[in-house]
Amino acid sequence: MSRRQAYIPPLAPTLICDRTGPVGRSVRDMPLPSFNPADYPAQLADKVARYKADFAAFGLPEPAVFESAREAYRLRAEFRMWHEGPRVDYAMFDPADPKQAIVLDAFAPAAGPIAAAMPVLRDRLMASEPLKRKIFQVEFLATLSGELMISLVYHRPLDDAWQAAAEALAADMGVQLIGRSRKQKIVIGRDWLLEEFELDGRQLKYKQIEGSFTQPNGGVNRQMLGWARAQAAGIGGDLLELYCGNGNFTIALAPLFGRVLATEMSKPSVQAAQFNLEANGVANVTMVRMASQEISDALAGGREYRRMQGVDLAAYRFSTLFVDPPRSGLDAGTVALARGFDHILYISCNPNTLQENVAALHDTHEIAAAAAFDQFPYTHHLECGLLLKRRAAAKAPA
C-alpha cells in the first residue's frame, strides 16, 4: 500500500544525517511536525534557543545564526523506488509508520537540478523495461554549479540492454549516471561532479566523488566556510585539520595560515582533496590519509606511521586545530590532542557529542565565538560552530 503526497512532511533520518557517522535515534532525530516554509522562522528559533540553553553552562556567547533557503536547499537526496502495477515512483517512509510508503511526485527540499530531473527520470524509468526492472533506489547528487549525478541501484545484475538504455538516458538528460547492483558499478560519464562557487573573492572548485561525504546544503555550507574564515583570520601560525573530507574547509582556510597539515580517513575523499588542492592552486597543504586516532597518536609521540614518512611534524608551529567530525564527535585521544592547541575551530553536526567534547575541554578552553548553521531545515538537527580558545591559566609558561 502506498499514499501519494506532494510534499514529504517528515524527512527520513537517512536524508538528514551524514552518511559516515552512526545514526543515533534521539529526540533530536525525530521529525518536526510540518514542512511549511511559513513555520520556518519559529522552528529555527526553537532550535537556536535549545542550543543556547544546552551550552549556557559553558558560557556560550550569542551565536551568529545562518539560515537555510526555505526550499530547494538539498544537494543530495535519495529515494526508494516503489513499484505498483506498471508504475514506478519515488517513495519515502515516515519514521513514525515505517511500513507505509509515501509516494512523491515532487520533493520541495531538493535543489533545482534534482527537482527538474525527478519527473523526467521517473517517466523514463517507467517507459523502459531494462531501466525499470528491479530498480530499488535512486540517489541524486547536485552542485550549486548546476551539475547532476544520478545513481540507479538495482536488485539484479546489470546487462548490455541496461547499459544501452542508460547511455541514451544520460545523454538525453545531460547527467552523469551510475548503475549499481551487487558487486557491480557501471559509470556512464564520470563518477564525480565539479562544484564551483565564489567565496570572499575567490572562485573555489571542488571535485565531489559519488558515495563520499559532501555537505548536503550548499548555501549553508558557503556560510559555514565564510564564518570559519572570519574566525581564523588574524590567528596566523600553522593549521592542523582533522576529518577534512574532500578539502571543503581546507581550501577555504589554507590562505589564512602558514602551513596546513590536513588528514582524512577515506581514500576517495583524500584523492578528491589532492585534486582540489591543485585545482585551486593551494600549495601550502600536506594531505595525509589517516584516522583521527592515528594522527592523535602520532602527534603524542606514539608509533611511527608509514603514511607520515616525509612529514616533519616537529617543523609545524600549530596555532589552530580545525575539526569537522562525524556525528560521533571527537574520540578521547583527539580530545587530549585538542588540549594542546591555543585555538580549536569546531564544526559539529551533533550538538550532543559537541557538548560532551566541550565539557571535556572546559577546564582548558573557553568558548570565544559560536554559530548556528541551519543545514537541516524542518528537522531538529542543527549544525553548530564554535571557536574555543585556551584559557590564560592553561597556557604553558613561556
Ligand SMILES: C[S@@+](CC[C@H](N)C(=O)[O-])C[C@H]1O[C@@H](n2cnc3c(N)ncnc32)[C@H](O)[C@@H]1O
Ligand atoms: C562531517 S564530514 C566532514 C568532511 C569535510 N570537513 C567537509 O566539510 O566536507 C566527516 C569526515 O570525517 C571522516 N571521518 C570519519 N571518521 C574518521 C576518523 N576516525 N578519522 C578521520 N576521518 C574520519 C569522514 O570520511 C568524513 O569525510
